[in-house]
Amino acid sequence: MLKIRLPKFLLFFVFGMILLAFSTSPEDGGVLSFGTPFFIASMLAFIPVIHRFFSNVDWRFFLFPSLYIFLIVVMTGFSFSPLQSSVRAAFNVIGFVLYLGLICSFLSGRLSVQMLARILICSGAILALYFIVNFLLSSIELGVEQVILERYVGGAMSLPWGASNTIAQVLLLSAVSYLILDDRRKFDFLMFCLITAGIFLTFSRSNMLLLFVLFFVVFKLRQLIVVGAVSGLALAVFFAYMVVFAGWDLSGFDTFVSSRTDVDLLVTGNGRLQTMMEKIDYLADHPFEPIGYYSSLFYFELSAHNFWMTSLIEQSLAAVLVALCFFFSVGRTVYRRDRKVFFGFLIIMAALMVEDPHFTQQYITSFWVFLALLVGFGSTEKDMGVENES
Template sequence: MLKIALPKYLVFFVVGMLLLAFSTSPEDGGVLSFGTPFFIISMLAFIPVIHRYFADMDWKFFLFPLLYILLIVVMTAFSFNPFQSSVRAVFNVIGFVLYLGLMCSVLSQRLSVQMLARVLIYSGAMLAMYFIVNFFLRSWELGIERVILERYVGGAMSLPWGASNTIAQVLLLSAVTYLILDDRRKLDFLMFCLVSVGICLTFSRSNMLLLFLLFFVVFKLRQLVVVGAIVGFILAIFFAYMIVFAGWDLSGFDSFVSSRTDVDLLVTGNGRLQTLTEKIDYLMDHPFEPIGYYSSLFYFDLSAHNFWMTTLVEQSFAAVLVTLGFFFFVGRTVYRRDRKVFFGFLIIMAALMVEDPHFTQQYITSFWVFLALLVCFGSTEKDMGVESES
């Protein structure tokens, strides 16, 4: 049995992570995660801890993220919609302070790497449960054919704060975090399966493929068969229920499968190549004129669906270099500690090549926590923290 004693400011952080998935909707006047007040309290309480243990932090893991944040703030001033850009910039600032506070909490042994990993996994599990329940209710209300076709922002499958692809990206962070756990418990395994089901129900091809690759890293062959059987069984029960009791028309499913396996769409990345080419053409004509943070949707109507191209167009080549430096040092410290976890980090980097989910409050927060977790994991020879056997 494990006894855990957390400082109060960490309790606020944990509550914030568990509530992160839930939010207000645009119809309420704007999207705001229910975890935000808890993150603000936690952020303010982190400041003394950061001040005390800041000197023990590796300069690389402070300087590069600081420059990253400064560039976001500066480029917000050039954005097409300063208010919407500022909201996202503020959440990045909050995430940055949480990132520093979590690292200092591990350095001060107030928090363990294993506990932080579980917080992120359980946060993802809460999101998965929310998404699955919403999927079920919307399918019952509107018909599953409409739900699986309306995967876009504001569609029947989406949550108030994001479309299915973005939801899958947040869930993927939690799934990769499972690699860090040393003593995997039954509840951890259950949460991982729940997150996996959530990713599958988003019908995001790229994220499902990356999840499948993750399975081969996490599990041995026998375990892989068990996980596949559990996830497959849950999905089979769900769809059988929808067919028998909800009157799901199989012809609608056939149309959906055809749309997801169309060769022409797969070759063009479902239109991603076209929108990517549009950004390249802009850069050729305006190489030194970034359009401002979170401005792609206003300038081009569609984002690049690529984190790096979006950053390049919106924030300049300097932002790309700073981000590359930051991610390089994070990846290097993880690589030296554990190759499997490093592969998980590469999975997240690959996901960013086909999406740009970094504008939602949920992904911003989870990503900063994920980066803090990786730095703490890679920087410690063995887990440090407050957990002890009783």
């Protein structure tokens, strides 16, 4: 008789996902997620499962991600800062092994798609709670106007490992995973609301817009109106309470609103168009000279804020083509299974068009887990149960 419970070799992975949001800071000598030791242990524990069930993995879901990892490792050798690039490359290797291990766990019946979706959503909810608490404490200490204006890396709103835009991108992965749940429980909805609140508090325009689009997929119109009304009321009560009882000074809030609604900044994508043109000019002069993995910040001082352009200029056209084949294969198998989940996948792809969050340990890990979730979801006609282990 099958029982749905977590097998022992997946416990390391779960602990890693729980601790993923927390990390050391640059002041400690470098950024390292507290979940790293557990992910390494999980990676080693997955190897026997991968060895046993690897032959059942669809070749597309091994070949393309393998080439993707290969190009990252090769292009790390051409980078401006080999040490910093190698750390990110290493996390991609770990993420890739976790990805294969999770897929083989689906095939072996030891892990269900529904369970992995909840693990990813729970990880996102923990990150959202961490970010919200940090937002509140920083606002009480420094004032809300300073926090909302310092959304950059190292600013009052950021976490040790990333700025608000990147945090919102990690949260968006968990929010889209909510679509996969067949039996949505109250606790699932609570975690989704927490993730939603976290994304809104990042004040990331692109991610807030994509989340709003996601609402139309998750909720029916009547539910959407209720959720919108309740969320708006809760936000109003929250800010009123913090102004009256916590002494928040909102005098600088109008400056922030102006900066986020300025027409010139919106037209240029807050400077994204200019930095994109800079990369295009470089490609025109050096079409076959990639600068190396994670080198944009050192070469241009600003990244392209676009996953595809960043991959093109750092790793060559080959990396773009491999990523396209990989993501197309994942999207195709999801499209055949469920159109709503496929639409959620498109939301993640759209997010990568306006940001390049794939250099943080949190996004790298969550993204590989998200891809494994989609492959497992799209490759099975029904969710697989978990085998009873003695």
